[in-house]
Amino acid sequence: QKEVEQNSGPLSVPEGAIASLNCTYSDRGSQSFFWYRQYSGKSPELIMSIYSNGDKEDGRFTAQLNKASQYVSLLIRDSQPSDSATYLCAVSLHRSNAGKSTFGDGTTLTVKP
């Protein structure tokens, strides 16, 4: 079993729709959870971080964490063509600087005009 698993994708949604990206993790001791966006040919960019159960909203983005189910998701409301990218889920075991972040394989999102 992979440490961090994401929807295999690719995911395609029409402009204005809600895109839902999912991620599960295997280590129950995981403390910190991140979503990175990576445009083609560019570097990963942190867009959301979440540390406690529940929802965290930032503009059109909502991260959801359920530690009991070992599940974290990212919702993108009112999807725009500029949201088309690969989204990487990352999980860190320790809430510390030295903790390693393990990345999922990524889900490629295409938002069609």
Add this chain to the structure above:
Amino acid sequence: DTAVSQTPKYLVTQMGNDKSIKCEQNLGHDTMYWYKQDSKKFLKIMFSYNNKELIINETVPNRFSPKSPDKAHLNLHINSLELGDSAVYFCASSQETVYNEQFFGPGTRLTVL
């Protein structure tokens, strides 16, 4: 005013050569990382340094050697390059008090011929 910078951006070299990639961050962060992203876009951590001390050393060939002269710089030296080393190498940094949220450099695309 680039936050995390890497040089060179592209590196094309022959098998068997030795090459180095340099990374610098001006964010005042305490921890720096090297990641490898292969052709399938999987992002895997290689090394992590915290205040010039090696913290994470994943299973990578001994041909790869990181060096951190100070906490703002982390270099990667690769000996006897092989075809399988072709990938994009990303440097990243994080600040101790912000739960491992990482900021990535632009990447170095290494091609071994």
